[in-house]
Amino acid sequence: MAYDVIVIGSGPGGYVAAIRASQLGFKTAIVERENLGGICLNWGCIPTKALLKSAQVLEYIQHAKAYGINAGESSADFDAVIKRSRGVADKMSKGVQFLMKKNKIDVLLGTGKLKAKGQVEVTDKDGKTAVHDAKYIVLATGARARELPNLKIDGKKVIGYREAMVLPKQPKSMIVVGSGAIGVEFAYFYATLGTKVTIVEFMPRIVPVEDEDISKELEKIYKKKGIEIMTNASVEAVEANGDGVKAKVKTATGEISLEADVVLSAVGIQANIENLGLEALGIKTDKGRVLVDKYYQTNVPGIYAIGDMVPGQALAHVASKEGIVCIEAIGYNEKKYAHKPEPIDYMNIPGCTYCAPEIASVGYTEKAAKEAGYEVKVGKFPFSASGKATAAGAPEGFIKVIFDAKYGEWLGTHMIGANVTEIIAQTVTARKLETTYQEVLDSIHPHPTMSESVKDAIEVAYGEAIHL
Template sequence: MAYDVIVIGSGPGGYVAAIRASQLGFKTAVVERENLGGICLNWGCIPTKALLKTAQVFEYTQHSKDYGITIGDAKVEFDAVIKRSRGVADKMSRGVQFLMKKNKIDVIMGTGKLKSKGQVEVTDKDGKATVYDAKHIILATGARARELPNLKIDGKNVIGYRQAMVLPAQPKSMIVVGSGAIGVEFAYFYATLGTKVTIVEFLPRIVPVEDEDISKELEKIYKKKGIEIMTNASVEAVESNGDGVKAKVKTQTGEITLEADVVLSAVGIAANIENIGLETLGVKTDKGRVLVDQYYQTNIPGVYAIGDMVPGQALAHVASKEGIVCVESIAYNEKKYAHKPATIDYMNIPGCTYCAPEIASVGYTEKAAREAGYEVKVGKFPFSASGKASAAGATEGFVKVIFDAKYGEWLGTHMIGANVTEIIAETVVARKLETTYQEVLDAIHPHPTMSESVKDAIEVAYGEAIHL
């Protein structure tokens, strides 16, 4: 019952860390209380993309005449939509099971917690507790939907993202509280399928972490789709009215009451740091996150933490990389790996939102770059000028690039449009390589593609626009 490495949690941080540990020669186990793959594979990233694809396909049917195709009345079979999403999630979870077997990783089902230094206690579904020894313990317990004091998730009147993915019937109306990635993705999904959606955002603009131009563009597109948007507003209280809910919304001009079938709370996440034994060992936390160094070591030797439970962007791809860096650092210290791993540059993390149109961004926003003291060159290329976008019937949105005027350093890229999450990686790699604008312009981009719009935007920034 002794291991070199035990990972508590099998999400995209935990299972990746476990696989890398096994590859590097560690006897490894992973503890999971629910389903392998964690929230991302079972209730987050993957099944939501299946739902969003359904919405996109349905949207195609509504505009098929634009492509010269006549389709009869297309109807949404909501239960079949949900069933497909769950099927995709189940398939991915089974894929992680295969990876665990392939890499000879022991899977211990149950709820894990720190018992003492070098020990993990796992309680199974029957309440039986077993203690396992481990030289290294990696905490990867993820996060859950955050609840506001006046907006408690009850699963009926107020739902979280998990309930939103498996509703028994499609609501006729929905209030979405919060306009981050979760909020705008579900708003698009339900609105496209015919639900009347209202977004209520506390801050002055939707998708508030994005560049201001992105926020303006998405708001314009969403309003065109029939989604009502209320910014500088907050839901103060929700009560049932029998058939649905009444939500009291505070705005800058006073309080109003909105009625809907259901309220979706999408106001962020809270890390799962309770009841995992942090206090037992004295692991330090701050503002609901576990404090770690650049290699994810906590203040307690042999105890590490990665993913949504540590400071930084709460994204699946971040958690995965943190897990790899953590394990490779452990391996280096034990002479199982040739070099100390490179630490993560959190200013070069791509963020993707899979609404339609999609949003993808990395690096500085224009405002942040100016506030950081940079003199900037900004280029913006609309997809309406892209041949591929026009052929695809996807001309909404644009690519915006930001460069340092002095040295040509690529400071950031912000995109909104069809499939832009697939082309943001060019900026990430170029920034990692410290590429300037000239190298990108010298690299031939394929035509016709959406990706060449990145090059076109750079040409705009430097006064060399050809296609605009």
């Protein structure tokens, strides 16, 4: 078959790119070797949120008395929790199938590979191959769990995020290696269900990409939940120990031994760039990622790459936007789109972590802003002073805002608290519009809400605090 656009990979970058291509009038096909929706819908963003919601519901029931409700005894049915999560993922994947059909996109099931410039070879599950022509090819093959040399994932004793979502039974104890989003989310889920969890983090603090104040707050809350945290530590070796594992952990004060039923390796991701035919076409890569320009074209004209396989934040919403920018740039070249799309500002990408309490951030941390030469004004408003948070029984956490003292530019926002992932978009939009602190204070925020705490934090930064 001959197409205008073929997209390899149907995750949140690939399927969005395919839909946008179809909307612009391109004859489009998408190649997928497993399930439509990719890792995000099937093994990442969506099913993990279903697991986390089950844990949150259990916490609500366990603390029902605090709300004046007598709920009686409660316990988690681990199998049912896993089953619900898989059902949510399946429903979302079927939703993508519907979108492909609605937008008249051909779905080519199999493993895609660049055969030549303008040609994609697809091998199905039976080993049969077919070659398809396309003027434009978009690579969107995503990433997988990264393996450390001394922490090989065997799927049983040492697991990755995929296995963590479908364990046959709940472990009594778990060592989580790495405290990024994946690590702290699973730590919360399993600890809430009753698993004894120990987090081992190589860096000096957990969630190390976040503002230091966020890290301190989450560590304090997690320790209160009974989660053991070891920073400045690394797992040097793991060996089977009867029904469980024994891990040798190197710390600042020496080596210790930890025992658990299972080890979850959550040390980041590795891009899927192997066996794609990149080398044969001379497509440039660096540090395991495909190099692209601001419109996601590789060094080979007509071949593009987006999402986790290119430099930049490995986030679903980033991949989706990259897919749209990529296709609109192609559309402009083909006179199917009115103007060149605006390149993405990677300094204004929101990051969200769905542990409890949630974490959301965008822009500069306080430390990064100072290192960039800014004189800053910083405001911090605790949710313990929020009427809505207190009424909801969620007084933990805070909102921290950072502004440039000279011009009032909004440099960054960092939040930890209930549902803060729903609030961060305000800062993203305001920063995009180059809003100053005064314009935000002049915008009336609804009361009582968690979102008004953003305004309260800005008031703190400028010495105008009313509620603190």
